[in-house]
Amino acid sequence: MSLTVVGSIAYDAVKTPAGARERMLGGAATHFALAASFFDEVRVVGPVGDDFDAESWATLRTRGTLTDDVEHVAGGKTFFWSGVYPTANLNERETLETDLNVFEHFEPKLSDAAQACDVLFLANIQPDLQRQVREQCTQARFVAMDSMDLWINIARASLEQTIRGVDCLILNDEELEMLTGAPNTLRAAQELLGWGLTSVVAKQGKYGAQLFTNEGQFAVPAYPLQDVTDPTGAGDSFAGGFVGYVAAAGGEATHEVLVNAMAYGTALASFNVEDFGTERVAVLTAPEIEERVAVLERITRFENRPVALLG
Amino acid sequence: MSLTVVGSIAYDAVKTPAGARERMLGGAATHFALAASFFDEVRVVGPVGDDFDAESWATLRTRGTLTDDVEHVAGGKTFFWSGVYPTANLNERETLETDLNVFEHFEPKLSDAAQACDVLFLANIQPDLQRQVREQCTQARFVAMDSMDLWINIARASLEQTIRGVDCLILNDEELEMLTGAPNTLRAAQELLGWGLTSVVAKQGKYGAQLFTNEGQFAVPAYPLQDVTDPTGAGDSFAGGFVGYVAAAGGEATHEVLVNAMAYGTALASFNVEDFGTERVAVLTAPEIEERVAVLERITRFENRPVALLG
Numbered sequence: 001m002s003l004t005v006v007g008s009i010a011y012d013a014v015k016t017p018a019g020a021r022e023r024m025l026g027g028a029a030t031h032f033a034l035a036a037s038f039f040d041e042v043r044v045v046g047p048v049g050d051d052f053d054a055e056s057w058a059t060l061r062t063r064g065t066l067t068d069d070v071e072h073v074a075g076g077k078t079f080f081w082s083g084v085y086p087t088a089n090l091n092e093r094e095t096l097e098t099d100l101n102v103f104e105h106f107e108p109k110l111s112d113a114a115q116a117c118d119v120l121f122l123a124n125i126q127p128d129l130q131r132q133v134r135e136q137c138t139q140a141r142f143v144a145m146d147s148m149d150l151w152i153n154i155a156r157a158s159l160e161q162t163i164r165g166v167d168c169l170i171l172n173d174e175e176l177e178m179l180t181g182a183p184n185t186l187r188a189a190q191e192l193l194g195w196g197l198t199s200v201v202a203k204q205g206k207y208g209a210q211l212f213t214n215e216g217q218f219a220v221p222a223y224p225l226q227d228v229t230d231p232t233g234a235g236d237s238f239a240g241g242f243v244g245y246v247a248a249a250g251g252e253a254t255h256e257v258l259v260n261a262m263a264y265g266t267a268l269a270s271f272n273v274e275d276f277g278t279e280r281v282a283v284l285t286a287p288e289i290e291e292r293v294a295v296l297e298r299i300t301r302f303e304n305r306p307v308a309l310l311g
Numbered sequence: 312m313s314l315t316v317v318g319s320i321a322y323d324a325v326k327t328p329a330g331a332r333e334r335m336l337g338g339a340a341t342h343f344a345l346a347a348s349f350f351d352e353v354r355v356v357g358p359v360g361d362d363f364d365a366e367s368w369a370t371l372r373t374r375g376t377l378t379d380d381v382e383h384v385a386g387g388k389t390f391f392w393s394g395v396y397p398t399a400n401l402n403e404r405e406t407l408e409t410d411l412n413v414f415e416h417f418e419p420k421l422s423d424a425a426q427a428c429d430v431l432f433l434a435n436i437q438p439d440l441q442r443q444v445r446e447q448c449t450q451a452r453f454v455a456m457d458s459m460d461l462w463i464n465i466a467r468a469s470l471e472q473t474i475r476g477v478d479c480l481i482l483n484d485e486e487l488e489m490l491t492g493a494p495n496t497l498r499a500a501q502e503l504l505g506w507g508l509t510s511v512v513a514k515q516g517k518y519g520a521q522l523f524t525n526e527g528q529f530a531v532p533a534y535p536l537q538d539v540t541d542p543t544g545a546g547d548s549f550a551g552g553f554v555g556y557v558a559a560a561g562g563e564a565t566h567e568v569l570v571n572a573m574a575y576g577t578a579l580a581s582f583n584v585e586d587f588g589t590e591r592v593a594v595l596t597a598p599e600i601e602e603r604v605a606v607l608e609r610i611t612r613f614e615n616r617p618v619a620l621l622g
Contacts, residue, residue: 219532248618286620307559309597
């Protein structure tokens with residue numbers, strides 16, 4: 001299998017109650033690639049500027065990720081985001097600054113190799129761009145995408161068209177409800193399966209994630225952590241584990257494959273939040289992932305032992 | 312086994328996007344008893360006033376629940392609560408009115424039979440009263456309790472003393488964090504297990520619930536429903552299914568028993584919210600409960616099928 005991701009490569013400044021980083025490698029494609037690189041050879045598509053340094057190139061290439069399709073825009077500056085998580089429970093996030101920089105005029109041009117991918121992930125970017133990429137990857141067996149409330153608000157028609165062209169939508173539960181106008185996640189997912197998607201994933205933050213397919217649904221809690229350092233990139237790390245697992249399983253996204261993919265996505269997200277930016281996942285090992293998947297299996301398993309009910 | 316619950320018996324006025332009721336039977340002890348009555352003979356302790364009508368007595372006695380310990384306060388009025396769920400997703404609740412009425416001077420006096428219970432549930436009332444009841448039930452093998460943010464704010468010392476005298480605390484996840492000052496539910500539960508509790512249940516509303524014991528933890532999602540009519544009493548119905556299951560299993564609250572109890576609690580809560588007040592659980596049947604527990608088992612099960620990971 002081969003796996004292409006298109007999305008942002010960024011420098012982030014983040015402050016949380018656990019500490020701060022002035023400038024660290026981030027971006028949706030970066031977090032996705034670092035997670036997915038455990039499962040398959042990943043090809044990253046996205047722009048960077050003159051300020052993109054050697055250390056960042058090296059981190060992006062962790063576990064063999066290919067960066068031939070990372071476009072260096074001469075004279076440009078890399079996308080920059082800064083934000084603060086002000087409370088100890090990390091439930092809130094304030095964006096301080098978003099500088100699109102090289103991303104402002106980004107037109108994705110995929111190499112033949114990137115276009116020939118079997119599995120494709122469209123990270124959260126303007127939905128027209130997602131659709132351009134999706135249309136270039138004619139052989140992809142499984143295409144998943146993310147988005148955000150911004151595009152629901154200002155580019156709904158384009159977003160809807162893009163969603164109708166992919167297999168799987170991965171979105172926060174509240175965004176799924178916002179997108180469909182449904183009063184709950186189940187109804188939102190059912191509506192979206194009606195658009196032709198074969199799977200919908202609702203990210204629920206610290207509560208975990210849910211999967212909806214035409215065969216049924218599946219719920220997995222977040223991996224229990226005593227300490228969370230920086231939630232930035234958790235959703236993209238989840239997507240990297242989830243989509244990566246599908247690629248490793250041959251790109252055939254059966255309900256059973258997706259159920260397992262949910263557990264791997266959850267495990268990858270849990271490592272991501274343990275340290276700032278890419279710091280934890282860059283040094284992660286495969287046995288550590290397997291260990292957390294085993295824990296998730298254990299803490300969700302029950303064998304019904306019915307008691308004699310009255311009435 | 313015998314099961315005693317102390318708590319409010321009330322009339323509620325509720326308005327949700329699905330409709331409204333001007334005056335319906337409610338209260339924590341009522342919802343608990345209706346759910347727990349599937350599992351064991353339940354004895355309800357709590358006060359009612361002159362206005363408590365024959366239909367309400369009959370509903371409270373559903374599936375054999377014993378009301379000998381329900382105190383009729385002559386000249387008094389039954390506890391009254393009214394509230395509104397203004398949004399379609401039912402995420403918010405506004406209390407319009409709380410009239411304590413007969414509850415204001417309630418001093419729980421348990422009959423010998425109520426005191427002799429094997430399993431005891433202290434629904435959300437003033438923690439001094441909970442402790443009085445707990446101290447009367449000297450033979451109880453399993454004692455669980457609920458509480459609320461109000462008592463954390465205005466009666467913290469008493470609440471803590473009460474918690475230290477029971478086996479299991481069932482509380483909303485945010486209240487657990489508020490009670491302990493912990494930044495997340497895992498840390499809050501660990502702190503509370505340190506107080507001598509043998510189990511802690513974090514209710515997470517539409518996201519489900521988590522169990523923490525000294526043997527480990529367990530997470531279960533909420534039962535997926537297309538339509539929720541009225542969330543009032545969901546937590547007490549959960550507690551009724553959860554504590555009821557423990558009673559039916561002999562009162563021995565092993566981790567394995569509690570894991571199953573979580574599923575039954577979840578199923579009972581899901582029925583409660585399908586209609587106003589007690590209307591759904593009053594006509595519920597045992598096979599319907601078993602069916603939902605089986606669904607919960609199915610939508611949470613995964614057998615890890617590892618793929619070859621790189622790195």
